[in-house]
Amino acid sequence: MLAAGAVFVMWAVATLTFFAIRLIPGDPAEAILGGPGSQASQEALDQVRRDYGLDQPLLVQYLAMLARLVTGDLGTSYALRTPVADLLGGQLGGTMLLAVLALLVAWILALGLSLWSTGRARVAAAVGEGIELTAAALPHFWLAAVLIAIFSTGLDWFPPIATGTPAGLVLPVATLAIPLAGFLAQVMRESLLDALQQPFVVSARARGENTTGLRLRHTIRHASLPAISLSGWALGWLLSGAVVVETIFAMPGLGRTLLQAVTLRDVPVVTGVVLLVALVYVVMTVVTDVASRLADPRLRQEGAR
């Protein structure tokens, strides 16, 4: 059931990408030969069209692409003449590191913020809510620019471009993590407040539990549940965000590869990146499902009633 769903998602993504990319104006054969400025001869263009099957009807091209994908062949990049699989394999690590670090930082910030702002005076709640809302509303490109202005240009703490060192990762990770943290904190605070209303909190306090113990041993787990289910979606969202962040910070990675591929109309690379992101979504859905079951035993026995 799950496998069938995953296959369907991958097929739909491949199909949509295939047809959507035709909407970019320009001649693919020209793109293969180095773009509109390349002044390629008519013979060269015809040759390329034959080689890449671009003279075939659209439907035949589509089926040929599907046939290739089924065998696991992502094709060869038009621009770089290297297999797409190799190209993406080299870029995936950096982007995943960025996304996973951002997710981790977002979780820590969100937990801290929501734990701090609940169960306190109304002022704290209002301040917490304000911070969350602002953070969640920040666009990546703006936040990146502001962070660079403050922490590189102004204070000179971190480099403004990715240098491949841990210090170079700080600003990109922060740019991705802050808006996500605002969003996760909103979700966590909701469920934290909900958990604090439950009778088991009264029971726990009646045993002599203090506020810290109550949070650590009881409410924090309840608050994490919806945030865990959201994390699969969040990781996919971070991969999309990586397009902007990698471009701004001049980081090598999937996002920048995707942007370049779209500009160059490099169909196999675009399809490859999009399929890879879709695959990450699918895998993360399964992973969060399992994680939710681990965190919430009630889900494991749901069928038993």
Next chain:
Amino acid sequence: MPLLDVAGLRVAFGDHEVVHGISLRIRPGECVAIVGESGSGKSVTARALLGMAGAGARTRSDRLRVLGRELGSASERTWRDVRGRQVGLILQDALVSLDPLRPIGREIDDPLRIHERMPPAARRARVLGLLARVGMPDPEFAAGRRSGELSGGLRQRALIASALALDPPLVIADEPTTALDVSVQARILSLLDEIREAGTGILLISHDLAVVSRLADRILVTRHGEVIEDGTADDVLRSPREPYTRALIAAVPTERPRGTALAVATSAPAAIPGPPPTGVPIATGSDAPERPPLLRFDRVAKGFSVPGGRLLAVDDVSLALRPGETLGLVGESGSGKTTVARLALGLTAPDSGVVLLDGEAWSSRPERERRPMRRRIGAIYQDALSSFDPRWSVGRILADAASVGARGTGRPAPRVEDLLDQVGLVASVARRRPLNLSGGQRQRVAIARALAAEPDVLICDEPVSALDVTIQAQILDLLDRLQRRRGLAMLFISHDLGVVRHMSDHVAVMRAGRIVESGGTEAVFAEPRHPYTAQLVADAPRLTP
């Protein structure tokens, strides 16, 4: 020295005082009960005695001593030391009163971890010992389970074990057996009794006089945050001084024969005047039983798929419900009562057997043919509120039901005012929304809605289980009156033997999907033939001090 010595306890939320000077004392081995209906301030009192009346609550008292220590102005830190060590708290419904994400062993371990410096192995042994003490079979296994994985009775035992972990001299039990089946309730009550015998003082909070009469040495009756009667259990139950106490006692339906009004006076907001109730017979009902049944179950079975097989929720059930008659269906939770209701309403199809409505096929018809016949069966449920669209006014809810019911019959739809009048509500209720009504008013609106289509059969699934005893009495009286006036056939489903006994002409006792015994109500209850029925009757709490 009393374990608990309280004088003039007052609790206010803002300017609104909800507890007006309650005083009580509990000695070792004594059980004091606070009885009252919802909103009487009894739960707030219980919490205030643990220093946790709630956010924004102001607690004042002339004296608040636990084990001789004055706690009237104690800090949160001092209170934390009292909680769990000197006073244990048992709440209602362990499914939500124990953290559903943690194993019960850890919940029981909490007080040990918080208050005592004990090595983990010793704590573990203590937890297992506690589980054994509260009668948990296989403590080793149970300690690793979460509240949702245990049955209602077992998880309530686990909750009690967590309150008893450090052997506190005083235990506060707030509705400890509400929402439990009678046999489970009986066992939990004897467990509490054992604890009291062992010398623990118990403050029992309950709305149920029958439960209280099993345990309490003293009874405090509260109303609107004040103690209106205070005496030994014998005195209060046998010779109540206050009219309100008398009304509470009269409203307990157990042992009161059919056709006796339960509610002493239906509208007396402050004090209920008049002599003690004598049991007023309304009329002698019971039409000729030879009339053909309106609703008939013929060897009906219905199963559900569960992991590892199939569960027969209803197994070879045959029933007959005649006009003007009430058939009571009793059984514990999970016995298949609600599946019977759903089958009767045509909401689910039987796997085998048939349900007939007025001699015609009912369960076997396609829904399209069944729909025009639906108006002949009405239904009311336990939770009236969730059966309404909260945005609709009462008037709209009733007008809608009436017009649907009248469709295709050629009769005019009954007027909303008439419907409200029949269920004893004033016409102005039509403009209000369900959320702004009291529990009793909501159930009256639900009854009016069920009657709007002028049905012949009324299915009542636990219609009074969520109501206070005096409100329950009014609703039962209302149902009885309406049945007589309209000749309704009623299928009355409840886990409460007293209620079923009071309402039914015939009863069927259900267990694990099967009818184990059926017959005339008095015959079945007076001389049960099946051991299960006998056990149910024996376990049912009774008002005998």
